[in-house]
Amino acid sequence: MARSTEPKISVLCVDDSALVRSLMTEIINSQPDMHVCATAPDPLVARELIKQHNPDVLTLDVEMPRMDGLDFLEKLMRLRPMPVVMVSSLTERGSEITLRALELGAVDFVTKPRVGIRDGMLEYSEKLADKIRAAARARVRQAPHVVHAAPGAAAAASKPTPNLNNPLVSTEKLIIVGASTGGTEAIRELLLPLPPDAPGVMIAQHMPPGFTKSFAQRLNGLCRIAVKEAEHGERVLPGHAYIAPGDAHLVLARSGANYVAHLSDAPPVNRHRPSVDVLFRSAAQNAGKNVLGVILTGMGRDGAQGMLEMQQAGAYTFAQDEASCVVFGMPREAIATGGVSEVAPLSEMTRRVMARLNSMGERTQRV
Template structure:
């Protein structure tokens, strides 16, 4: 079996050395080149034809975003960004994901040698996933708010949505490729849409920027979930990085529960935690959505949602960056409908418009 060929691009000689060593220790991959800047990397890509690129953001001669923009227009390939754990680093990383990067690794600000060693399992896992990801050519360079709109925005129902009570909640799970998939689902939602609760696999330090970025693009209010806050229509709540998010009941209200208990399926936040709480607390008042992502997190719990009365949508393979989580949800029998990404928002809205009223959960 052919090894995954990787080129590392980073202006730090230490980071290049560490990443090369981490990659070459794996029996299924090889670091075939290490470049100190994008101009050197460009020649390496032409000569070595790698399967995956790891790319730093801040580099001399050409920054990582500009290089990524050119790469995704002219020679699309799987890219894993290597970003810093700062607010600015999070913003830049989210832009990179918008521009076509498959995933990212957040390198520590101090103790780089020990930090990258601790992250080695995560790094090589993401390289493996990136090697099999569906990468699409990007039409434009550095994106603007207008260019970030879905290219084929789904039609909203012709009839206005009936007023929906707080009983209805949309629950979304995603991993690799999910930041852009979530954006495409949320942007068409009207200001009075039912509440949306989201678990996206993401480390601490990035979900705050992710929520703020979505909030500038959407008609609904998007925020990072806070423990104990009431879940309201017209709002989307994103699980904070490093914490699980589940739904609970407080009297007649639904509330968010944010906790830092043990990882589930190796993840924190875990889709399994959110979906299992939806099955237990929401029952038929839930709509489930499984988007692109690696692994099987949330698949079995989505089946529990279906058994409890939820109606579930799963993203199809052709539109996924990685078809792992959706595939496992389908294999579990959790899906009612399997749809392209650009049809999921309209399907949700049409389902809600066709519902005569919300189903009151029995306590």
């Protein structure tokens, strides 16, 4: 078999733990298409190594000595934007710092490897390698100005209650969203302009346990709709967005005339739990033509088949366009499968979704 002439992805690993640096080096160098060009114990050393090695991808610990990882990332994305994968701890503070890092322009994140525990390392190795490959192909963006809110700040404030007597506020209509790499910021951009009387929104974003609650709280502090981590058995209401918890499939079900969120610990689909395909397929089966489907930036093909099934059930479906995606994987596959009704840039997505909803409401009134 002929060897690939494609140059290997060069990776610079920045972590204050010598053990983690060693483990990351072992994992990355075991992959046939990537190698560690250097490691650094802190951002000040990393700064010189970036100039020396010009790596394709940087892995960066979120909590670092001498210079905070976020401060370093902010400077890096302003002065020399490059693909960064954050290495986060599985703590509440770690999840909040990681979400801020994604706002600043990091492509993706992984949780810290379980040093000293070899069980499960194969799965971790594959996940890390996949994220590095995606980062190497990603469109790196400079961080936009982001308005911040304390997690859960809006939960204490009363949000407008949707007027269910408004004919355009239908409890039958739903917006169903799937995303992966780059999706946290894309979802934020999609949800921010939604009015308080928007239809219920259900979201499957590839994210590990422990991060989805912080993600939902962060969005809830920014959006006019209420955003929360989905709970098993709760009713799906207008003016609310429900995010699949890490490590659980989110499924749309019916209870009489109501839509209900179900959570499932069934095996991963397309190597993911939550899986976009699982959510999309349940929407096709239980809501059909009342659904507006949206597939956003992400690596792989999760959601492509489910989106086709939604469209075949009468749903209108959108895919984010290549130019605005961090990684044009999932939208490309959905388009290629034939399940996409319309392709739109992220900056236009909410307006087009709402225009389509309004036209659906007007047709309902005429009928």
